[in-house]
Amino acid sequence: RSKRGNVRAEQTGGAIPGIRSDISEQRTSVYGSGGDLSQRLRAYMPEALIEPFTRYLAQSGLHPVDGMIKWVFPIASYGDWARAVVTAGGISMKEVDIRTMRSKLVENLSFAGEILDLDADSGGYNLQIAFATGRVAGGGTSCAKYTNQ
Numbered sequence: 001r002s003k004r005g006n007v008r009a010e011q012t013g014g015a016i017p018g019i020r021s022d023i024s025e026q027r028t029s030v031y032g033s034g035g036d037l038s039q040r041l042r043a044y045m046p047e048a049l050i051e052p053f054t055r056y057l058a059q060s061g062l063h064p065v066d067g068m069i070k071w072v073f074p075i076a077s078y079g080d081w082a083r084a085v086v087t088a089g090g091i092s093m094k095e096v097d098i099r100t101m102r103s104k105l106v107e108n109l110s111f112a113g114e115i116l117d118l119d120a121d122s123g124g125y126n127l128q129i130a131f132a133t134g135r136v137a138g139g140g141t142s143c144a145k146y147t148n149q
Contacts, residue, residue: 037064044068090117101137110137 103109113130
């Protein structure tokens with residue numbers, strides 16, 4: 001969520017499968033009951049966020065996963081359009097069937113968007129690549145078989 005001038009970001013842990021049991025098991029089995037949660041969090045968030053996040057947990061008393069879901073923190077700044085570029089690299093197009101966007105190496109695996117080694121100039125071209133490859137990749141799914149008739 002963002003608004004110009006008053007930018008906010010929400011860190012959510014709900015999209016990380018198994019994180020609740022993973023962190024709970026790790027705290028008791030590896031680090032002991034008082035374990036070093038900071039060490040385990042390195043797998044789930046950038047190093048610079050761990051100390052502020054553990055401070056937030058101590059103040060809120062929340063379980064780490066609930067804390068990730070509810071934690072709201074301010075963004076200090078963001079870059080300008082000159083620096084807003086797509087990172088080059090990704091899955092080589094030599095490994096992808098462009099008619100279906102399926103992997104040539106792994107059966108039933110499709111790719112779309114910025115995971116692919118495709119980039120373009122600013123101005124919406126990368127969004128167009130994402131939409132177009134997503135449409136092609138989605139066209140090969142079983143759901144698409146029934147909705148496109």
